[in-house]
Amino acid sequence: MNICFGGILLVYLTGVINAKPRNKWRFKVKLPMDILATQESLDEMKMDIDSKLDELKATVNMQCEANTMLEKQIVRFTSENPKADHMYGSLSGDLTRSTKAVIVIQENLGMTNEITERALKIAKLGNFVTLAVDLYRGDIAQNRDEARKISGELSWDGAVKDIQGAARYLKSRGIRKVGVTGFCFGGAMTLAAASLTDPDLISAAAPFYGIPNADRCGCDLNNIAIPVQGHFGENDTAMGFSSPAEAANLEMLLMNISNENVVYMYRGAGHGFNRIGGTNYNQPADELSLERLVEFMNNHLM
Ligand SMILES: *[C@@H]1O[C@H](CO)[C@@H](O)[C@H](O)[C@H]1NC(C)=O
Ligand SMILES: *[C@@H]1O[C@H](CO)[C@@H](O)[C@H](O)[C@H]1NC(C)=O
Numbered sequence: 001m002n003i004c005f006g007g008i009l010l011v012y013l014t015g016v017i018n019a020k021p022r023n024k025w026r027f028k029v030k031l032p033m034d035i036l037a038t039q040e041s042l043d044e045m046k047m048d049i050d051s052k053l054d055e056l057k058a059t060v061n062m063q064c065e066a067n068t069m070l071e072k073q074i075v076r077f078t079s080e081n082p083k084a085d086h087m088y089g090s091l092s093g094d095l096t097r098s099t100k101a102v103i104v105i106q107e108n109l110g111m112t113n114e115i116t117e118r119a120l121k122i123a124k125l126g127n128f129v130t131l132a133v134d135l136y137r138g139d140i141a142q143n144r145d146e147a148r149k150i151s152g153e154l155s156w157d158g159a160v161k162d163i164q165g166a167a168r169y170l171k172s173r174g175i176r177k178v179g180v181t182g183f184c185f186g187g188a189m190t191l192a193a194a195s196l197t198d199p200d201l202i203s204a205a206a207p208f209y210g211i212p213n214a215d216r217c218g219c220d221l222n223n224i225a226i227p228v229q230g231h232f233g234e235n236d237t238a239m240g241f242s243s244p245a246e247a248a249n250l251e252m253l254l255m256n257i258s259n260e261n262v263v264y265m266y267r268g269a270g271h272g273f274n275r276i277g278g279t280n281y282n283q284p285a286d287e288l289s290l291e292r293l294v295e296f297m298n299n300h301l302m
Contacts, residue, residue: 068096072116075131079165081158087137089166090116093129100301101129101175103166103202105182105189107275108151110140114276115183122181126294128301129175133166135159135189151185156192156217163193167201177301179204181293184272187242188212191228191250195219199226204300206293209233209242209271211250221253228254228261229296231289233269233280242271264292 073091081087090111093101104119106112111134119132135154141147167178180202182190187210194205196219206229212219232247240246247263254261266273266289270280274289 069094070129072120075169077165077169079162081155081161081165083155083158084137087162087165088134089169090119090132090134091129092116092120092131093123093127095129095173095175098128099174099176100126100297101131101170101178102126102297102301103163103170103178103180104130104132105163105180105186105193106132106135107183107272108141108147108185110134110136110147110150112140115186118183118274118276122290122294125290126297128294128297129170131166131170133162135162147185156189156212156219159189160193160196160217160219163189164197164201167197171201177203179206179297179301181206181208181297182210183208183274184210184242186210187231188217191221191224192217192219194226194228195221195223202226204228204297206231206296208274208289209236209238211242211246213240221250222257224254224257227258227296227300229292230254230261230263231266231292232263233266233271233273233282233285235269236271238271264289 070091070093074088075091076086076088078085079087102122104115104122106115109115111132116132119130123130136150139150141150163180167180170178178201180190180193182188187207189212190205190207190210192212193202194207196217204227205224208231212221214220230247230250232242232244234244236242236244236247244265247265251261251263254263266282266285269282269285272278272280273282273285275281276286
């Protein structure tokens with residue numbers, strides 16, 4: 001092929017490539033309509049994808065909600081108790097949704113399944129976090145005598161340090177305010193902790209049917225500087241610990257500190273009226289007292 005013919009061919013091909021499509025061509029392939037149709041189907045597709053994404057997001061959110069609600073998760077934290085530099089507790093509630101937490105102190109049997117279940121129930125009722133603390137470090141008494149023996153040998157000073165360790169642990173997990181509650185032995189321990197702890201660390205206390213002996217706990221309840229809500233049974237026969245006479249004295253003492261402190265007496269209720277399965281379980285008193293407890297904690301842990 002000579003150079004001249006090659007040059008003409010090149011000019012022709014360039015012309016073909018650069019040529020604008022003629023009208024009849026454009027009409028024949030319906031180019032604008034095709035683009036319009038494509039745009040419409042793209043919009044449809046986009047809407048479809050968007051709605052699928054929304055569905056997906058809703059599912060993921062639901063699963064996230066389920067995943068962030070902790071139920072009786074065993075956690076380890078440090079304590080200044082000389083007995084051991086760490087201890088365990090049972091954590092319930094949603095740390096991503098609440099800045100309030102309540103430490104739940106066991107009865108003298110130890111950190112039983114019943115008490116961790118109660119802590120979980122309180123977390124759900126109050127929409128806050130609860131931490132049941134294992135003050136016996138794994139021991140669970142098999143009967144009342146064993147319970148009295150273990151609680152009798154416990155160092156109150158050490159136990160209060162454990163409770164303070166629990167409060168610091170909760171704050172390290174993003175909790176802003178911590179309250180404390182406890183039942184029977186734990187009720188007495190609640191008041192001891194309330195009188196021996198900086199109000200910045202523990203902000204509210206709700207003891208159930210238990211009052212510490214001043215000598216035993218090395219504490220003076222007149223020093224309590226945080227709001228207190230007490231719960232006692234009208235038919236509690238634990239003399240020297242939680243009988244109506246002692247509850248009335250406690251009420252006087254607390255009222256002397258602040259007229260916002262309150263002690264509730266439950267009609268017809270005996271000692272341990274919150275313990276499901278216990279001989280004195282009293283459902284109306286249990287429900288009413290827990291309702292009052294969560295309201296009190298929600299108000300004072302703001
Ligand atoms: C409970 O105590 C009240 C007031 O002392 C008394 O009237 C009532 O009989 C007691 N109930 C029971 C079941 O012991
Ligand atoms: C309460 O205060 C009054 C008056 O100051 C006092 O007489 C009383 O003993 C106090 N009661 C208690 C239980 O502390």
